[in-house]
Amino acid sequence: MDDKKPAPCFCGHDCARCLTYLATVNSDEELRKQSQRFYRDTLKLDIELPKLRCMGGRSKDVFYLCEGCPWMRCCAERELNSCAQCGEYPCEPLAAYREKYVNKCNQIPCDMS
Numbered sequence: 001m002d003d004k005k006p007a008p009c010f011c012g013h014d015c016a017r018c019l020t021y022l023a024t025v026n027s028d029e030e031l032r033k034q035s036q037r038f039y040r041d042t043l044k045l046d047i048e049l050p051k052l053r054c055m056g057g058r059s060k061d062v063f064y065l066c067e068g069c070p071w072m073r074c075c076a077e078r079e080l081n082s083c084a085q086c087g088e089y090p091c092e093p094l095a096a097y098r099e100k101y102v103n104k105c106n107q108i109p110c111d112m113s
Contacts, residue, residue: 006059009057009058010057010058010075012102013101015057019107020035020106021063035052071083071097
């Protein structure tokens with residue numbers, strides 16, 4: 001597996017534990033299929049295997065569901081490196097998003113990273 005740990009996404013999502021990211025950087029088709037099963041079974045999204053790729057939330061090659069990320073856009077407008085640096089952190093929309101998704105889905109357990 002890749003030894004270089006990526007910076008967390010703007011929202012705080014840990015890319016280093018994300019199945020889609022790990023499948024991409026390690027060219028691991030089994031992890032890609034596991035990620036596909038997660039999206040199908042949990043979120044009822046039928047995502048083709050080639051679309052399950054991401055080089056990290058701060059890269060130019062983000063997962064297609066993360067394109068146009070509102071947190072990335074907001075941080076850029078405020079010239080911040082992450083939402084955690086904002087004086088309004090956590091804003092209501094981010095708090096709701098974090099509660100539901102951030103570091104809670106499509107990830108390997110901490111002890112496996």
